[in-house]
Amino acid sequence: MDMVAALFGGLIQVFNWSTFSLMMVGIVVGFVVGILPGLGGPTAMALMLPFVFKMNAVEAFAFLLGMTAVTATTGDITSVLFGVPGEPTTASTIVDGHAMARNGEAGRALGAVLMSSLVGAVFAGVALGVAIPIIRPLVLSFGSPEFFMMAILGISFVAALSGEDALKGIIAGGLGLMLATIGLDPISGIQRYTFGQLFLWDGIGLVPITIGFYAIPETIELAVLGTSIAKQEVGQLGGVMEGVKDTFRHWWLVIRCSALGTFTAIIPGMGAATTQWLAYAHAVQSSPNKERFGKGDVRGVLGPGAANNSTLGGSLITTIAFGVPASVVMAILLGAFIIQGIVPGPDMLLPPPKGKLDLTFSFVWVIIISNFITVAVCFLFLKQLARVTEVRGGIIIPLILILIYLGAFAEKNAFEDMLVVLFFGALGWVLEKLEWPRPPVLLGLVLGPLAENRLFLSTDNYGLAWTHRPGVIAIFALTLFGIFYPIFKNRREERKKAEAQSDDQKKAEASSHGGIHFGATAFFTLAVIAILALALWQSRNFGYRAGLFPWVIGTPTLILAFFQLARDLVGKQKKVRAELVESAEGRVEVAPKLARQRTISIVLWTIGFFLAIWLIGFSYAVPLTIFLYLKFAGNEKWPMTLVVTFFSWLFYWGLFERLLRVPFPDGLLISFITGGQ
Amino acid sequence: MLQVLCVVFVVAGFATAGYGAGVDEFYRGKSVRIVVGFSAGGGFDTYTRAIARHLSKHIPGNPSIVVENMTGAGSLIAANHVYKVAKPDGLTIGHFIGGFFLGQVLGQPGIEFDARKFEFIGAPVSDHVVCALTKASGITSVEKWMASKTPVKMGGLAPGTSTPDNATRILKAALGLPIQLVTGYKGTADVRLAADGGELAGGCWGWDSISVTWRKALDSGDVVVVMQANRKTHPDLPNVPQAIKLAKTEESRRMIDVGIHGDSDIVRTYTLPPGTPKDRVQALRRAFDATLKDPEFVADAKKARLNIDPVAPDEIEKDIAGLFKLDPALVSKLKEVLYN
Secondary structure: OHHHHHHHHHHHHHOOHHHHHHHHHHHHHHHHHHHOOOOOHHHHHHHHHHHHHHOOHHHHHHHHHHHHHHHHHHHHHHHHHHOOOOOHHHOHHHHHHHHHHHOOOHHHHHHHHHHHHHHHHHHHHHHHHHHHHHHHHHHHOOOHHHHHHHHHHHHHOHHHHOOOOHHHHHHHHHHHHHHHOOEEOOOOOOEEOOOOOHHHOOOOOHHHHHHHHHHHHHHHHHHHHOOOOOOOOHHHHHHHHHHHHHHHHOHHHHHHHHHHHHHHOOOOOOOHHHHHHHHHHHHHHHOOOOOOOOOOOOHHHHHHHHHHHHHHHHHHHHHHHHOOOOOHHHHHHHHHHHHOOOOOOHHHHOOOOOOOHHHHHHHHHHHHHHHHHHHHHHHHHHHHHHHHHHOOHHHHHHHHHHHHHHHHHHHHOOOHHHHHHHHHHHHHHHHHHOOOOOHHHHHHHHHHHHHHHHHHHHHHHHOOHHHHOHHHHHHHHHHHHHHHHHHHHHHHHHHHHHHHOOOHHHHHHHHOOOOOOOOHHHHHHHHHHHHHHHHHHHHHHOHHHHHHHHHHHHHHHHHHHHHHHHHHHHOOOHHHHHHHHHHOOOOOOOOHHHHHHHHHHHHHHHHHHHHHHHHHHHHHHHHHHHHHHHHHHOOOOHHHHHHHHHHHHHHHHHHHHHHOOOOOOEOHHHHHHOOOO | OHHHHHHHHHHHHHHHHHOOOOHHHHHOOOEEEEEEOOOOOOHHHHHHHHHHHHHHHHOOOOOEEEEEEOOOHHHHHHHHHHHHOOOOOOOEEEEOOOHHHHHHHOOOOOOOOOHHHOEEEEEOOOOOEEEEEEHHHOOOOHHHHHHOOOOEEEEEOOOOOHHHHHHHHHHHHHHOOOEEEEEOOOOHHHHHHHHHOOOOOEEEEEHHHHHHHOHHHHHHOOEEEEEEEOOOOOOOOOOOOEHHHHOOOHHHHHHHHHHHHHHHHHOOOEEEOOOOOHHHHHHHHHHHHHHHHOHHHHHHHHHOOOOOOOEOHHHHHHHHHHHOOOOHHHHHHHHHHHHO
């Protein structure tokens, strides 16, 4: 009975006028932050934390949770429309969502992503509510060994994320795991691959890598095509309802992905950055016909759309019940708990007067209500939102570039993160061009530290006995099932197909094995081999503890990379090429020479923006670079140039400098001129 | 553009002119930034934000106060920044982990500062290190701990961390306790979770954090504070034995005193870049002291359960100066205990 009273007590608290209006403010901030590429939920939350001092507990969490809850929803919109992740947690909706937008199905993709987001959020809220009585025993039954096995289960999803080329996918996953070893080894304290740079001690941040991986290649693409993002489809937004229907058509997939998001997020270290890819992989793995994935399959939108929203509920469970932050966002939320004088723990799960269950339930309500509001508003303004894609590329590009750098910097106030964005932007572009899958790299990067850490913790705590724990065996079985069942199923299907197929296909394949040729693909693979070999050579000094993981991961990845090199050299890519032409249908074609010119130009601009920020600081670089780009690259008329420059500067100055007071460093030249004063 | 540049020059001119004038005039209309070496939401950040809300009214000229998080390398990036990059004009205050001062003496890698050259404002609280273990582990007293046949599993984060790692290593070496330090947990919250789940027996870190976050288990007796390592016995823990009293040799006592007691005093120090003008150092020290006594701040701190037990700047200076006069034998012993 007390539970029910708390349930409604929580609801009433949310509808207190000051709480509700603060939640609305949070939603507006989250809405904008979610849409803007570069700027992410964690950054916004950290910047908003100081305002929390003046609020009471319910208000504070309505504000912060309202903000966080909607970022994943509106971030999906940016991912679908622009192919640039609105949030690091919405990168996965790009793969099929943006492909759909290009195929003229932007409306359907948006409808699907919004509806599945709502389902995910509601599921998370309900799960959080229902799980309350069993949260503690459930989480306490998980120790380091089970955490380790969950990481392994996650890594096994790489196979499903690799698309058609499993070998490249596994190598990419290995590279991600190797990248994850950069930084101080947490157990021995030995520096691995830090090149003496302090900023690499904590490893490379996921945020700048995701921004670089997806936003930069897409900006280049936009500039090369020289159009607005969408040409043909803006008139056909009628597909929205179709997308909504898709959510119910694939109802069980949406529910499964929601559950996957919520339950994996309970594990500390697994945030939406991971669960979105797991959900995407699951969508691919569990779907009967996979051919359309990556080319605009609505199921590839529904899965991550639901999961990146439902993750919030799961992460909240660990944070509320144990005070253990499951992700970056949760760590900041924990700070808000401290400021409010609330101690997360068993008390949060007991009905008042003994505990604060009504507060916990108010969280549930905030997540659900704020998503309902957001999705409703989005549906109302979907047409206007999609209008953005009609804006000329020449105007959009400089704004995206500035946001990329702002987002990269503001996450940790670290200048070096902008370099990370540039580096991974280049890498992401090469990977995209050479058709290497990018998601496995990200998955390896996120899960690597979790796996390594928990493996050593397991062995230190239990010796080898941890391998016999029932939870470990169960998850291991699940992992094996996940790996072998699809292969099994494929075999059977292929056998059926092979019987039906004639021999000429085989001939065609055989004929593609030509002589040896050394192209860009082979060159890149060679570079991968060289880097892996260097990394392995370096790791000889790490000692057993710190060296084990790089060796165990690096050696097989290196061997597989040699296989890949062999494949590149004999040129086994013709088949893929043929398909590419097919999928490129409906795209705007640009002559190769013009494309090369435009590529060089946009790359120079991208670097130029960075140099400007470095030399004269954000305050001057923002208006200057936007102005120059609009005038000279976009060839905009004077009034347009000035108006866009002024308003983007006003937005930057008002939000970042005045309101948030982000500590932007002075430009190198500026501090030189002013003599360091 | 030209206008903006003009403004910059004018502002720069003011800044230079400010040097000669009084502290009041200098701080008027300016903003003081506090560079915190940890991310938003952590303990260092929360203390700072609570202080920042009230500090302004106690500084002559009432500058605005901005908190800036500069994370990385366990706050070492912020420490090096305050020493090397920040201007010594009294407008930048640093807040990073004070364990680096001992780290410098022991040759911890990555340190690019000389602790003796910083100016110190004070610390809002001195840590109180305790070891808390679960009842389920069977270790509910020092006697039981000493008598344990198997090493007792205690949680750690990373080598070189003041608590739990350094404290646990020192206690193990100084008292000969059967301890297996399992290091690599993400934070003390994860250590707590692992102990609750039975993976670890417990851990040694600040009472100020344990008493709040583990309250329920402490009240029910599921978690017991077995030992403390503080200069003064903590008023909450009158019957919990002091580690230093259990030490048998002078070297052991020195190790506990330097590595745990001394470290606790300086761990939450607020610092100014070397060469900050003396009048501003004094003004900031006075303001810091007044803030900690400000009833409004005390109310905020109470709400957030932040303990206030100020450490005066001269005490901090003395502690740090002491670190550099340590007997070389003790230094090499500490090095061996902490980093091997």
